[in-house]
Amino acid sequence: MKSYAIVRDKIEIDPLIEYVTDRNAGAICTFIGTVREMTKGKKTLYLEYQAYEEMAEKMLRQIGEEIESQYPGALVAIVHRIGHLEISDVAVAIAVSTPHRAASFEASRYAIERIKEIVPIWKKENWEDGENWIGDQLEKVAYPSGSPKLEGEES
């Protein structure tokens, strides 16, 4: 299994958990993002995810490395699915193991926030009354706080 992957098929959670299981881990926190039907009163029919696949995997790996350097002993695996996703399908799954529990929660939370900042993946919402690539809307400020790191810049 690749520990940082963009996939087109259903994401299985067990292989991720197995990947981060370790004799020195006491805690595994997984985060699973699923397709929610209702958002602010609007009904989603299905989603379509697109990625700049090679770069997206590279950025997932970067996030994992950021975590491993921040939390000694952490092991990380992240898989994001692309293509057509139905309600309740798993879009992203993150697993982090650490020796103690606090770090596993923090690191897993960090991973999902970072994914939303720097990983080139796009979501197209298909509602009852239309469709739109999320992120393009004028109401959303582009890259507010978590601007992607530029080459050569300090992280």
Added chain:
Amino acid sequence: MKSYAIVRDKIEIDPLIEYVTDRNAGAICTFIGTVREMTKGKKTLYLEYQAYEEMAEKMLRQIGEEIESQYPGALVAIVHRIGHLEISDVAVAIAVSTPHRAASFEASRYAIERIKEIVPIWKKENWEDGENWIGDQLEKVAYPSGSPKLEGEES
């Protein structure tokens, strides 16, 4: 599946995730506690968990209800294993789904902290040089902050 259970066999994560999966959930956070080999330089050989089973399940359910009343739309499942556990075995697994991600992390974290406060389960460490029921040691203050709620007391 019982959504709050004390079990003697290997804990499977997928049924827990399925249990909390919902059309209105966008986030599932799971916490898995595994048996760690090294703690403060001491090598654990295996663990033995004992529970006041009926009360423990009741307290797990109480924790789930605390979460569901605190986080609207949350769904919770918690399973704790007892008996003889080897290194890397899953001792406890928590799954919480919520509409948005922040609450899933908070609630899952809350669940594991509460388990360590109020659920009548005991762990006996078996080290290379001896064994001990954890919680009985003099260095640990009994019920410091999170004292179990007494009957009739406000939570």
Added chain:
Amino acid sequence: MIRVLLFAGMRELVGKDHILLPVEMGKATVQEIKQWIGDQFPQTKDILMKSMCAVNQNYAREDQVVTDQDEIAFIPPVSGG
């Protein structure tokens, strides 16, 4: 007779998973039961001091009165998770 369930370290120190109180203690407070167990099994005094009592699977106060219709258990500091 009131039956008191024991767990973990208490169970090991007493060598049994429950204690039956004498018939004349047909009704007693948690505090009285604790006192009696400590007297009969002095090796449990340290843990008893740190333990909670559960009556019918709810944590109980020291002054709660119980009878042989209730399920009593002493809960040493827990260590699950």
Added chain:
Amino acid sequence: MIRVLLFAGMRELVGKDHILLPVEMGKATVQEIKQWIGDQFPQTKDILMKSMCAVNQNYAREDQVVTDQDEIAFIPPVSGG
């Protein structure tokens, strides 16, 4: 020729998953490429303004110089997760 990869809303607005720049732009800054695309495909101007550029799969500054040996992509605001 420099090849620029397009994704999401940009891909839809242009109707292609990449753009080939004219041969005379054999070497250009990210800023110049952005300008040229905005001129050729005015419908992309709004998104271009909000997009980052990636050169060889790293986020790049506007003044970075690229050649046809580099892999260029415009990254509209991401929305994974």
